[in-house]
Amino acid sequence: MDLKECYQCLGGDFEDVLSRLRSEKIIKKFILKFLDDASFFMLRESITNQNKEEAFRAAHTLKGVCQNLSFTLLYHSAEQMTEALREGDCEKASEIFSVVSHDYDKTVNAIKKYKNYVETENI
C-alpha cells in the first residue's frame, strides 16, 4: 500500500495534499503523526462530559488538521460537528459525533495499515 492508496482508503484527496505539501516525505511524516493527534479523543471526552466549549475547540482543531492533510471525508464530518457546536445544538452534535467517530476510525485504520506496510517494507 502506498500513500496514494492510503488516501483512497481513508477518503482523502491525495492530489490536493501533494500539490500543497509537495513532498511525499512530509506527507508521510504528518499522516503518521496524525495517529498521535489528541483532538479526536478530546472531542469524545468533552462530549461525554458535556463540556460544550471544549468540544467546540476540539472539533475545530480536528477540522483544521484534516484540512491540512486533505482528509476530505473526516474533514466534512468534523466541519458539520464544529458548526453544530458553534450553534450550541447539542442534540445535532451528538448525532453527528457518531459519523465523526466512524470516519475517524476509517481514517486511522487506513493510516495504520499504511504504517504496517511501510514498517515491514523497511525490514
Added chain:
Amino acid sequence: MINKKILIVDDSEFNRALLVEILENQYIVEEASDGKEAIEILRQRSAEFSIVLLDIVMPRANGFSVLAYMGKYRMLEGTAVIMISSDDSGENMKKAYEMGAFDYISRPFDPTVVHHRVSNTMLLYDKQNKLEDLVIEQIYEQQKNNKLMISILSHIVEFRNGESGRHVTNVESITELLLKQLVKMTKRYSLSSSDISLISTASALHDIGKISIPDEILNKPGKLTVQEFEIMKSHTLAGAQMLLSLSEEEQKNKLVKTAYEICRWHHERYDGQGYPDALAGDAIPISAQVVSIADVYDALTSERCYKRAYSHEQAVHMIIKGECGSFNPLLLDCLVQIGDAIAKVQSSVAVYEDEFQMIQDAREKLNQYHLTSPLSADLFTFEQQKNGFYTEISRDILFSYNNNTETLTLNSRGAEKIGLDKNVISPKSDPIFSKLLEEPDIHRIVCKLAKTSHNHPDVNTDIRLFINDKEVNFHCVIKTIWTSENKPKQIGFAGILLEVNRE
C-alpha cells in the same frame, strides 16, 4: 534572515509541527500552545520576535486576546502578526485586520505561500526598523554636534574669564530643573518639553557678550568703578548684537531667538531695576527670567576672583531676601521647592545623564511622527531608574564601567568603602585607583575580561585591594555587557565585590 525569530501559537501540536517543518530551516522557531502562554512569552520578550503566527480558536486565551494584548502594549509596531485559521469567515478576517494583524492565512495553507508571506513581512519590517535606527542615529548625531558647538563656544568665554567652564554647565542644569518645576506649578507659560530643552541649551550662551569686555575689567579682583561697571553691563547688548549679526535665515532659528532673549535680558529684574532695558514682570521673556536666577544662584555658590563661595542655604536665603535684585515669585517658589536637586547640581558629574537625555530626546522627536513606540522609551526610563534605586540602596559594593566614556561608576556604599569618587574617569590614570590594585591583579582581570564573549559574559575571581594601605580580600563577580546587534560588541561591564571574611 537567519537569527530571525518566529513565535508559533496554536493549541494543536499537530498544526505547530507542520508550521515548524515549513519554517525551521530558515528561522528560529518557538512555540506556544495557547494564548495565555503566548502572552506570557510576549510580555517578557516580545522584542525577540519578528513575527507571530497566531491561531484564533484556542483555550485559555484565544488569538484575538493575544492580538488585543499586543495592540495594547504597542508590540505590533515591532512584531508582525500573521493570523492562521480555518475559520475564514469574513467577519473574523475583518476583525483581525482591524485589530492590527498584518496578514491572514486561511487553512489549508500552501507551505510555499506561508513561506513567502513570512519572508516578505520580515523584509518589510526589517527595512522599516533599519530606517528607524538610521533616523534616530542621525538626530542623535546632529544634536550631539549642536551641543558640542555650543559647549565649545560658551567655554571660550568661561576660560577667558579664568573659570573652568563649570558655570555654564551648572546654569544649564539649574535652568532645566527650574523650568521642569515651573511647568508642574503653573500653566501660565506654555512650555513644552522641547521648549525646556531649547532654553536649557541656549542658556549656555548667556555670557557670550563678555568676549567684548577688556581683560582688566573682566578679571579685576577688586570692586569695579562706576565706569567699569557700565562697560561690564554692556556684555548683555554685545551678546545680543552678536546674534543679530547672524544671517536672516539663521535668526529664524528657535535656538538663536531664545539665545538672543537670554543674552540680552538675563540681567533684567522682575521689578524693572535691571539692565539693559529695565524691563519688568513678564515683559522679560521667561527664558531670561529663569536663566537670570540660575546665573545668580551659581555665582553665589561658586568661588570667584572677588568673593568666596556661599553655601546652598545662604545663597537661597540671599536670593529670596532680594539681595541680588527681585525675581518672579513663582520662580522663587520653584527654587525653594527643588532646593535639594539644585544643591546636588554642584557636586554631580552628569556623564551618563547627558547621553541618556539625548537618546531620549531623539526618541521623543521620533514619537512625534509615530515612528517608534514610546513604550520602549518608558521601559528604558523605568529600567534606568529601577537600577539606580537598587544600586543606591544596596549594602554591597557595586560597580560598572562604560567603555565609551571610560568611566568607572560606584554606588554610594562602594565609593565610601573604597575611598574613591562615585565616578572615576579613566581609572587607569587615576592616582587613588592605581594605589588600590597591584599591577599583576589588574593585568589578570583585564585578560579575563578580554576572554569573555556574548554567550559567556561572566568573570569570577578573587582580588586584593589596598584600602588606605590596608589589604582587604574580595570575591569579585563581573558580567560584561554587550550590544544586541548581530555581531555583539562589548560596551562595558557591571560587577559586585564581596568581602571575604577574615578568619
